[in-house]
Amino acid sequence: ETEQRNAELAVINSIQQGMAGSLDFQGIVEMVGEKLREVLGSDDVGIGWFDHATRTIKRLYEVEHGVRLNLPDEVFEPGERWDRICARRVPLVTNTVAEQRALGLTVMPGTDEAKSSVTVPMVIGDRRVGGILVEDHERENAFGESELRLLTTVAAAMAVALQSALHFDETKRLLKETEQRNAELAVINSIQQ
Numbered sequence: 001e002t003e004q005r006n007a008e009l010a011v012i013n014s015i016q017q018g019m020a021g022s023l024d025f026q027g028i029v030e031m032v033g034e035k036l037r038e039v040l041g042s043d044d045v046g047i048g049w050f051d052h053a054t055r056t057i058k059r060l061y062e063v064e065h066g067v068r069l070n071l072p073d074e075v076f077e078p079g080e081r082w083d084r085i086c087a088r089r090v091p092l093v094t095n096t097v098a099e100q101r102a103l104g105l106t107v108m109p110g111t112d113e114a115k116s117s118v119t120v121p122m123v124i125g126d127r128r129v130g131g132i133l134v135e136d137h138e139r140e141n142a143f144g145e146s147e148l149r150l151l152t153t154v155a156a157a158m159a160v161a162l163q164s165a166l167h168f169d170e171t172k173r174l175l176k177e178t179e180q181r182n183a184e185l186a187v188i189n190s191i192q193q
Contacts, residue, residue, distance in 0.1 A: 005103035012150065015031075044114065044134065059071040096116065117143075145152070152188070
């Protein structure tokens with residue numbers, strides 16, 4: 001058990017170091033997705049980001065059966081379903097297809113039904129900003145406490161890293177706009193002189 005926990009901590013440390021070394025939003029997503037596939041030995045990992053203004057889940061990283069998928073963003077009408085998704089702050093483990101169906105979970109078009117899955121929300125403050133999904137298409141009861149612990153820790157760190165990357169991108173954009181405006185004002189000033 002101690003060896004397993006040490007291995008989990010090493011993986012978490014490796015992922016956190018990779019995230020800390022990057023301020024590129026999609027780069028963080030790619031690094032974490034690939035690392036999770038490697039560590040969990042899974043060919044089925046998805047990472048989504050929520051755009052609350054448009055009620056959209058952006059599919060940033062989707063791999064099923066080891067193949068990269070290009071799934072469309074999912075847009076929700078205002079109301080109960082979107083509110084339920086955003087309110088979920090705890091991991092959801094479904095150990096069987098029957099459990100998934102009982103919860104009303106559906107298979108996204110273009111993907112296969114998993115025998116078991118775990119979805120871990122990414123939360124910042126009181127707001128859900130995304131999620132990590134890992135599925136197993138071959139066996140039920142595929143996810144235990146160690147996988148859940150690992151994914152929960154990674155999701156928390158990833159949410160903060162992605163939020164920081166967004167802020168960094170916004171700061172760069174504003175700086176570029178300011179520099180452009182300063183250049184325009186310099187031209188106007190020289191013309192006026």
